[in-house]
Amino acid sequence: MPFKRTPQTFNSSIKTVKIGTGDHAVELGGATTFPFYTFDSQSNWVPKIGVEVSDLGVGHWPAGIREYYDCAGSVAEIARKASQVKGADFVCLHFEGADPNGHDRSAEECVQIACEVAEAVEVPLVIAGSKNTEKDAHLFEKIARALHGRNALFLSAKEENYKAVGAAVGLAYGHKVGAESSVDINLAKQLNILLNQLGVSTESIVMDPGSAAAGYGFEYLVSTMDRVRSAALSQNDAMLQMPIITPVSFETWNVKESVLPEEDMPQWGPAEERGVHMEVVTAVACLASGSDAVILRHPRSIETVSSLIRALLG
Amino acid sequence: MGKFIVIGERIHCISPVIRKALSERDPGPILRRAKEQIEAGAQYIDVNIGPAESDGEELMQWIVKLLQENFDNVPLSLDTVNSKAIEAGLKVYDRSKGKPIINSANAGDRITNIDMAAEYDAIVLALCSKEGIPADNDERMLYCQEMLERGMSLGMDPMDMWFDPLFLVIKGMQDKQTEVLEAINLISQMGLNTTGGLSNVSNGMPKHIRPIMDSAMIAMAMQCGLTSAIANPCDQRLMETIKSCDIIKNNTLYADSYLEL
Known part of the structure; x- marks a missing residue:
């Protein structure tokens, strides 16, 4: 019997969320099929790549990254160079240094850095916090006010601080709100509902249903993202139709495969190579499971993932 | 499987308020009832205009346009024994939010409504009966087959034929209830969609009992x-039961606020 191909089409789609302004604005989402299923239906979906920039500069990052940013002194200067990385769609300014258990940088200092970066780059900005929910709520409110009109995306509102973050970022200053849950599909949906009930429109929410480096509970993350996308499309679940962003580099550059020096693990080869591999492998697997945007650190990872996307989506 | 679909029944000419509004072409009460049903979670709104022998066509067009213009082209179920009125309604219907439903066809003198559904690419509610109530499930399934074949021979997608086994009133036909459930099971096993007038089940019961009985029936029927x-x-209570059953059947993804959606 000849094979009869039946395209899997849906009467639903992932919402499109615009970040940034003017000619440099970028749209996240818009998928009408499962990721890269171009054989089911043609669509304009193209996943986006953000470049991570730390408020701590590049001094603590591998030599290859430092080399790329050579001469770039201030965070703003680094961000400007980041926006020029081949394949980059947006810059993610990550306030690692704001963590109260680390450098505990003040909100005022962070605002100043954010403003300088906003001045230096034209591409859309994603603001990532310190992972401390209390500090982030305070920090995001101040930065959202300072960047009013830039249409930035803030990562993220969580169950613990969604009211403060949603109200300041989404309602008061019209930015886009990231909704982060830790690999829990029911909570991912619930957080979207709660933000929506707060008044944040579904077109202003981008989900981060959790992230992990490949090999670190990654199958669980992939299955969660698969189910989110499946429910969004096949069950037409409006509370799961937000685009997904995955800050891949936040995870992959912390695992031993990326960190252990070659002296300790000669059989593993150069650490930086491994780091790039971890970042690329994780990012590609996330894209295949439904990420509409990934955040990466190493210029070589960005170039690799970007060329893969171009090759698959033409 | 998708979510369970509720066709809101509250625009019905049997209600004196609606009957008066229909005859006077008074939008107020009709829009109010449509609004409360949409807000309560009905995906479709049934519009029962009665037989409307003299002015059915004009009346159906009026109410279809009225509801769709006011509620973002809400999908409707056109409910009358007057086929001409249904056809008139289909002609002005905007299908951007969903196909129209023809309510209804049967295996008897209303079988030509299936032809109309095929012609207009509509969904048809297909009553598994010919005259009156079917005696048993053999009869129900025979009618189901007859209607299915007719629809398919006209090129209809079988999923657009929603088969109604006929819910029966408990007070008087208590011994027939499990048979109705079995009929739903038989039709579902063929991979087909099913529907029915749920409120029949609790007809004649005290007002405070009806939601309880309707909820129990819907859970068993689902x-x-x-x-x-x-x-x-x-x-x-009914809507909460349906939403909960949709969760248990894995038709929708659970979230703590699922009842508020």
């Missing part, structure tokens, strides 16, 4: 495969 019902979406 387990048998029922995919939609013509029901009262303003019945909170």
Whole structure:
């Protein structure tokens, strides 16, 4: 019997969320099929790549990254160079240094850095916090006010601080709100509902249903993202139709495969190579499971993932 | 499987308020009832204009346009024995939010409504009866087959034929209830969609009992495969039951606020 191909089409789609302004604005989402299923239906979906920039500069990052940013002194200067990385769609300014258990940088200092970066780059900005929910709520409110009109995306509102973050970022200053849950599909949906009930429109929410480096509970993350996308499309679940962003580099550059020096693990080869591999492998697997945007650190990872996307989506 | 579909039943000429509004072409009460049903979670709104022998066509067009213009082209179920009125309604219907439903066809003198559904690419509610109530499930399934074949021979997608086994009133036909559930099961096993007028079940019962009985029936019927019902979406207990059954059947993804959606 000849094979009869039946395209899997849906009467639903992932919402499109615009970040940034003017000619440099970028749209996240818009998928009408499962990721890269171009054989089911043609669509304009193209996943986006953000470049991570730390408020701590590049001094603590591998030599290859430092080399790329050579001469770039201030965070703003680094961000400007980041926006020029081949394949980059947006810059993610990550306030690692704001963590109260680390450098505990003040909100005022962070605002100043954010403003300088906003001045230096034209591409859309994603603001990532310190992972401390209390500090982030305070920090995001101040930065959202300072960047009013830039249409930035803030990562993220969580169950613990969604009211403060949603109200300041989404309602008061019209930015886009990231909704982060830790690999829990029911909570991912619930957080979207709660933000929506707060008044944040579904077109202003981008989900981060959790992230992990490949090999670190990654199958669980992939299955969660698969189910989110499946429910969004096949069950037409409006509370799961937000685009997904995955800050891949936040995870992959912390695992031993990326960190252990070659002296300790000669059989593993150069650490930086491994780091790039971890970042690329994780990012590609996330894209295949439904990420509409990934955040990466190493210029070589960005170039690799970007060329893969171009090759698959033409 | 998708979510269970509720066709809101509250625009019905049997209600004196609606009957008066229909005859006077008074939008107020009709829009109010449509609004409360949509807000309560009805995906479709049934519009029963009665036989409307003299002015059915004009009346159906008026109410279809009225509801769709006011509620973002809400999908409707056109409910009357007057086929000409249904056809008139189909002609002005905007399908951007969903196909129209023809309510209804049967295996008897209303079988030509299936032809109309095929012609207009509509969904048709297909009553498994010919004259009156079918004697048993053999009869129900015979009618189901007859209607299915007719629809398919006209090129209809079988999923657009929603088969109604006929819910029966408990007070008087208590011994027939499990048979109705079995019929739903039989039709569902063929992979087909099913529907029915749920409120029949509790007809004649005290007002405070009806939501309880309707909820119990819907839960049992959903387990048998029922995919939609013509029901009262303003019945909170009923809607909570349907939403909970949708979760248990894995038709929708659970979230703590699922009842608020």
